[in-house]
Amino acid sequence: MTTQPTGYLCLVLHCHLPYVRHPEHEHFLEENWLFEAITDTYIPLLRVMNGLVRDGADFRLTATLSPPLISMLRDPLLISRYERHLNRLIELASKEVHRTASQPEFHRLATMYLERFLQTRHAFAQECGRDLVSVFGHLQDLGKLEIITCGATHGFLPLLNVTPSAVRAQLRTAVAHYEEVFSRPPHGIWLPECGYYPGLDEVLRDEGLQFFFTESHGLLYADPRPRYGVHAPVFCPTGVAAFARDLDSSKQVWSAEEGYPGDPAYRDYYRDIGWDLDYDYIKPYIHVDGKRINTGIKYFRITGKTDQKQVYDRAWALERAADHAGNFMFNRERQVEWLAPVMDRPPIVVAPYDAELFGHWWFEGPEWLDFLFRKLHFDQQTVKPITPAEYLERHDVNQVCTPCGSSWGYKGYHEVWLNGGNDWIYRHLHTAARRMEELTRAFPQAEGLTRRALTQAGRELLLAQSSDWAFIMKTGTMVEYAVKRTKEHLARFTSLYEQLRSGHVDAGFLKDLEEKENLFPTLDYRHFS
Amino acid sequence: MTAELPDHYGRTELVLMVVDPLLLFAYWEATPESLGQAQDALGAEMEGARAVLRFYDISLIHFDGTNAHHTFDIDIGLEARGWYVHLWTAEKSYCADLGFVARTGRFQAITRSNIVHTPRAGVSARDEERWMRVRFMRRRKPDPARPLESVPAPPFWGRQSPEELRALLERRLREQARLAAEFAKGTSPGSMSQGSR
Numbered sequence A: 001m002t003t004q005p006t007g008y009l010c011l012v013l014h015c016h017l018p019y020v021r022h023p024e025h026e027h028f029l030e031e032n033w034l035f036e037a038i039t040d041t042y043i044p045l046l047r048v049m050n051g052l053v054r055d056g057a058d059f060r061l062t063a064t065l066s067p068p069l070i071s072m073l074r075d076p077l078l079i080s081r082y083e084r085h086l087n088r089l090i091e092l093a094s095k096e097v098h099r100t101a102s103q104p105e106f107h108r109l110a111t112m113y114l115e116r117f118l119q120t121r122h123a124f125a126q127e128c129g130r131d132l133v134s135v136f137g138h139l140q141d142l143g144k145l146e147i148i149t150c151g152a153t154h155g156f157l158p159l160l161n162v163t164p165s166a167v168r169a170q171l172r173t174a175v176a177h178y179e180e181v182f183s184r185p186p187h188g189i190w191l192p193e194c195g196y197y198p199g200l201d202e203v204l205r206d207e208g209l210q211f212f213f214t215e216s217h218g219l220l221y222a223d224p225r226p227r228y229g230v231h232a233p234v235f236c237p238t239g240v241a242a243f244a245r246d247l248d249s250s251k252q253v254w255s256a257e258e259g260y261p262g263d264p265a266y267r268d269y270y271r272d273i274g275w276d277l278d279y280d281y282i283k284p285y286i287h288v289d290g291k292r293i294n295t296g297i298k299y300f301r302i303t304g305k306t307d308q309k310q311v312y313d314r315a316w317a318l319e320r321a322a323d324h325a326g327n328f329m330f331n332r333e334r335q336v337e338w339l340a341p342v343m344d345r346p347p348i349v350v351a352p353y354d355a356e357l358f359g360h361w362w363f364e365g366p367e368w369l370d371f372l373f374r375k376l377h378f379d380q381q382t383v384k385p386i387t388p389a390e391y392l393e394r395h396d397v398n399q400v401c402t403p404c405g406s407s408w409g410y411k412g413y414h415e416v417w418l419n420g421g422n423d424w425i426y427r428h429l430h431t432a433a434r435r436m437e438e439l440t441r442a443f444p445q446a447e448g449l450t451r452r453a454l455t456q457a458g459r460e461l462l463l464a465q466s467s468d469w470a471f472i473m474k475t476g477t478m479v480e481y482a483v484k485r486t487k488e489h490l491a492r493f494t495s496l497y498e499q500l501r502s503g504h505v506d507a508g509f510l511k512d513l514e515e516k517e518n519l520f521p522t523l524d525y526r527h528f529s
Numbered sequence B: 001m002t003a004e005l006p007d008h009y010g011r012t013e014l015v016l017m018v019v020d021p022l023l024l025f026a027y028w029e030a031t032p033e034s035l036g037q038a039q040d041a042l043g044a045e046m047e048g049a050r051a052v053l054r055f056y057d058i059s060l061i062h063f064d065g066t067n068a069h070h071t072f073d074i075d076i077g078l079e080a081r082g083w084y085v086h087l088w089t090a091e092k093s094y095c096a097d098l099g100f101v102a103r104t105g106r107f108q109a110i111t112r113s114n115i116v117h118t119p120r121a122g123v124s125a126r127d128e129e130r131w132m133r134v135r136f137m138r139r140r141k142p143d144p145a146r147p148l149e150s151v152p153a154p155p156f157w158g159r160q161s162p163e164e165l166r167a168l169l170e171r172r173l174r175e176q177a178r179l180a181a182e183f184a185k186g187t188s189p190g191s192m193s194q195g196s197r
Helices: A029-054 A067-073 A076-099 A104-127 A132-141 A164-182 A200-206 A216-220 A247-254 A279-285 A314-342 A365-378 A388-394 A425-442 A448-464 A467-475 A479-502 A507-516 B032-046 B162-185
Strands: A007-015 A061-065 A145-148 A211-214 A241-244 A348-354 A383-385 A397-399 B013-020 B023-029 B050-057 B070-075 B082-086 B093-101 B107-112 B131-133 B149-151
Touching (some): A007 A029, A007 A388, A029 A132, A029 A365, A061 A132, A067 A164, A076 A279, A132 A164, A164 A200, A164 A448, A241 A348, A241 A388, A247 A314, A314 A365, A365 A383, A448 A479, A467 A479, B013 B093, B013 B107, B023 B093, B032 B107, B050 B107
Parallel strands (some): A061 A145, A211 A241
Antiparallel strands (some): A397 B131, B013 B023, B023 B082, B050 B070, B093 B107
């Protein structure tokens, strides 16, 4: 029996990407989102976790694997395209090793990239057997990682709730998908964008989910006032537990002013050879239509607020990552020592981050995490990493409060997903959701072609509901693609709806859609009732 | 080529959505038939009538159409089909009618909306505590109908008196809430970028 620590640290990584798979195009730019995340984030994170297990450094991490991400990571077409992408990257890195032969500081980095990509290829094919999801699953079986689910397609639930069946379908589909993949139910959920509204916990309870996360003010503004603020979970009146984000630990990583990722020693994300090098040289490795894009090879460090960037020094950057991990741990130790004396249990510090921050945006993020978990294990006893499930097993008595409606988006409510740039989507999304519910009533026991059409209609509706589209419309990059996806899924849904209502399903049209959009092959259309 | 969505669904409806504690978004569609009916009902009074959204504050009541705490009208352009409505207090329940107000003051509704609840914008004033024991179920789904066990609140923990501790914890919570509100306006995952530049 280990002694009780002074406090707990619950690190949560939210791994999600929208479902982007275009078999109809040989090359599709937005599929790179997945490829870059695999190379930059998912494989490095798995390597960190496997290394900790190998070295006996006990750790606990909670991670969402959203259903679209799981589906893409297991899709044979995307897997083979990822390998093609990686092979081209290796080819480019090899050329870079030659090109930089007379520039030692760049040559060192080019060699680092080449080795890194070769290692990635080996890790993907050999160590992971081209199946990253099962490696995540194995870490969960070891008790180190808690994999939680998310909305089926990351629909922003507070704005889908105009049609309550849409919220139920997002959750039922996600839970059923998780059970298929991991052969057990999920314990908890990352609500898409941390979007909570009072009453949502009733749907969570009905789907067997036992905890979720909210933004800080989800608990700070909860009713009645929670005695321990964000440093203990509360039970909603339904018995579902709500954990809330801790501000101090968030700020240290997220904050544009104070955050670690902005350190001058760290690699600069924005200076990429896809933009810097001679066009004819780089052309084979950028977009097929000739548009310059990021390749993933970057030679400069952040340096400061200047255009005169200095060359990246890997050893120095790793030193900084170790310093920052030590600083983060020191701050958590002092934080829990300050909180604990007035609490009847160890305080919990919940620190959630978008997984893609680690490795993709913040190149040294995975190493930071590695240093942090090693230090937590070997260097101190004050703070112990924990998962929400373990916390709730140890502390099954909690205060009952209703969290406040909230999200983790700008200003903390719904503005990011509902504003002048994207409000037009909701009348269509709500109408489609209402019509889907109507179809489940009209066809309670469908079989054959009708069933397939109903299933595909549900699939198109779910895909249209991804919060990613509204988010992209708000942020202003790739807007055209987000608009196109929203309109396409809704238009396909409407065609299927009209065909089902008129009693004439076009088998050829349906087959074409089924081949294009293969998410959730075992989707049950009755989830939408 | 991108598929285009229909302009109209042939259905009369008014839908309210919450943007934040002090802002709602309303969208609507009114079929020519439903517009015609409302215009007919107003008859000669339709001359000079304004299209409005009539809001009802129905916080904590069962609304029967007449017992709203408060109502207010927002003038709209019917053809806009969407409108942002600024509010002045948080944590309320609203529904609204889309309709016409005649110069005489007579109101004719076209359709009534769904009900929305705006979230709280600050720390709750209520501090009475309820506590519960809920057994965590590993690798199994709990029965949604399982009874939940209320338990006494744990004593306040620490060297000071319970009153002092309660006050101390409340002060800390309010300070956290102030910082959280500041933080939400600055950095959030929604505005992720690589640090200071």
